[in-house]
Amino acid sequence: MIPGPFSYYRPATVADAVKLLSTLGDEVRPLAGGHSLIPMMKLRLATPEHLVDLHGIPGLKGIRRDGDRVVIGAMTTQHDLLGSDGIAKSLPILHETALLIADPQVRYRGTIGGNVANGDPGNDMPALMMTLGASYRLEGPSGAREIAATEFYQGAYFTVLESGEILTSISIPVPPADHGYAYEKLKRKIGDYATAAAAVVLTMSGGKVATCAIGLTNLHETPLFAADAAKAVIGTSLDAAALKKAAAAAEAIMSPAADARGPVEYRKHVGGIMVTRALMRAAGRAS
Ligand SMILES: Cc1cc2nc3c(=O)[nH]c(=O)nc-3n(C[C@H](O)[C@H](O)[C@H](O)COP(=O)(O)OP(=O)(O)OC[C@H]3O[C@@H](n4cnc5c(N)ncnc54)[C@H](O)[C@@H]3O)c2cc1C
Numbered sequence: 457m458i459p460g461p462f463s464y465y466r467p468a469t470v471a472d473a474v475k476l477l478s479t480l481g482d483e484v485r486p487l488a489g490g491h492s493l494i495p496m497m498k499l500r501l502a503t504p505e506h507l508v509d510l511h512g513i514p515g516l517k518g519i520r521r522d523g524d525r526v527v528i529g530a531m532t533t534q535h536d537l538l539g540s541d542g543i544a545k546s547l548p549i550l551h552e553t554a555l556l557i558a559d560p561q562v563r564y565r566g567t568i569g570g571n572v573a574n575g576d577p578g579n580d581m582p583a584l585m586m587t588l589g590a591s592y593r594l595e596g597p598s599g600a601r602e603i604a605a606t607e608f609y610q611g612a613y614f615t616v617l618e619s620g621e622i623l624t625s626i627s628i629p630v631p632p633a634d635h636g637y638a639y640e641k642l643k644r645k646i647g648d649y650a651t652a653a654a655a656v657v658l659t660m661s662g663g664k665v666a667t668c669a670i671g672l673t674n675l676h677e678t679p680l681f682a683a684d685a686a687k688a689v690i691g692t693s694l695d696a697a698a699l700k701k702a703a704a705a706a707e708a709i710m711s712p713a714a715d716a717r718g719p720v721e722y723r724k725h726v727g728g729i730m731v732t733r734a735l736m737r738a739a740g741r742a743s
Contacts, residue, residue, distance in 0.1 A: 459497035462504055466512040470595050470624060473508055478597045478620030480506045486622050487511075488531060488570030491562050492579075516569070516624060519543060528626045530569025535560070537568065546630045549637035549657060553584050556639065559647045572605070573623045575613040575678075578649035582609060583671030583679035584639065587655040590628040596621030609678035635659050636742030640734040641673070642726050644717065650674040651717040654682075654706070654730035658689075660742040665689045670702070670734070674717075675710040675727045682706045685731060694739050702735060703728035 467473040477484055483505035487493060496502035510516055516531040519540050526547060528537070534554045537543050544551045557563055557571075557580055571581040572592065585592075585605035592608055594601050597620045608615050617623065631637070641653035653673035659666045668689055672680040685706035692698035712723040 457498040457500065459494070460500065460503045462497075463506050464509065465506065466509045468512050470513055470515065470622065473510060473513060473622060474596055474620055476506070476508045477622065480508075482619075484508060486573075488567040488573075489533065489565040491558075491566040492570060492574050492576060510569075510622070521546075522627070524630050526628045526630060528568055528628070530573070530623050530625055531567050532569070534563035534566050534568065534571075538563065547588070547628060549584065549588070549639055549655065550628075552637070553580050553639040553641075553655070556580060556641045556643075556653075562647075568626060569623050572608075572626065573615065573617065575609060575611075575615045577612055577677055577679060578674045579679075580639070580641065580650065580653060580673055583653070583673040583681075584655045585626065585628070585671075586679055586681040587657050587669045587671035588628050588631070589669070590626055592623050593625045593627065594618075594621045595624050600624075602627070606681050612677040631657055632659055634743045636738035636740065638734040638737035638741065640730040640737065642730060649717075652712070652723055652727035652730050654727070654734040656731075656734040656738040658735070658738050658742060660739060663693050664691055665694060665739070668735075670706065670731060672706060672710065672727060672731075675712045675723065677711075677713075680709055682709060682731070684708070689735060694735060699732045699735060703731050706731045 485504040487507040487509045516529045518529045537554045590605045639655045642651045650673045655671040658668040668686040670682040670686045685702045688701040689698045707724045707728045710724045714720045
């Protein structure tokens with residue numbers, strides 16, 4: 457399929473991008489890696505009249521340390537994340553997750569900003585950002601604001617982004633050096649979106665879970681922050697009863713779509729298994 461007609465703009469600054477996005481009417485979209493938007497346009501599921509390409513804005517790309525946080529520019533690609541020693545050392549779960557996205561071609565073009573701003577429940581980064589306690593910087597006609605990843609997602613493809621706003625960077629607190637982590641993703645084949653996936657970041661103390669955060673991908677119309685599932689394992693040695701409780705608490709908030717990846721009950725069941733596996737693998741990595 458060929459996309460419908462559109463006009464193309466390539467601003468050099470965030471201010472110019474915001475101006476275009478807020479003055480070109482309702483049918484205008486930012487273009488990042490294009491690996492979600494262009495397929496949607498080819499299928500005519502998206503028919504923007506104007507595309508504002510963010511590739512000409514140099515300040516939107518890059519990874520930097522800011523005290524105890526890592527700040528990642530929205531136009532940083534999954535490939536850039538995988539090539540960063542800093543990410544591999546301080547945020548190894550981000551490296552692990554990026555490697556599970558699609559294939560090298562998609563990762564070479566696809567950006568972290570596009571992945572989290574898209575609002576697709578099948579995208580892997582949003583639930584991870586919730587698990588890591590990340591926040592997003594949004595810049596628009598009324599200035600800049602910072603919003604927690606846990607507050608960003610409102611429905612499938614529906615976020616708190618307002619007209620004219622773009623997501624410019626992501627700020628992630630660096631977990632303690634001795635933390636454990638795992639991103640468990642069940643997919644039908646290499647390169648597929650998740651049938652179900654779970655992210656876990658935890659710390660252990662004296663053989664017991666001291667802190668824990670859990671996020672879920674593609675198990676609801678938005679990514680999920682599974683607070684009760686995490687609570688169920690804190691203070692435990694992750695024995696079978698605690699794992700079962702965590703999986704049940706996670707399943708209680710899931711409401712996946714029945715689609716080619718399986719019926720609802722199956723997806724909830726494997727969602728619980730992803731939580732259990734991620735918890736066990738994370739605990740094994742914590743020191
Ligand atoms: C074959 C295939 C398999 C894939 N498998 C996976 C997978 O397993 N897991 C996964 O997570 N993803 C997967 N993807 C999607 C891929 O990761 C996309 O790159 C990603 O979802 C969107 O990033 P992008 O940079 O390509 O954004 P684009 O496609 O350019 O944009 C996506 C949407 O976000 C908006 N947008 C982009 N950047 C910004 C911004 N900075 N501020 C505000 N709005 C913005 C755009 O207007 C658009 O609506 C797959 C894609 C393909 C083609």
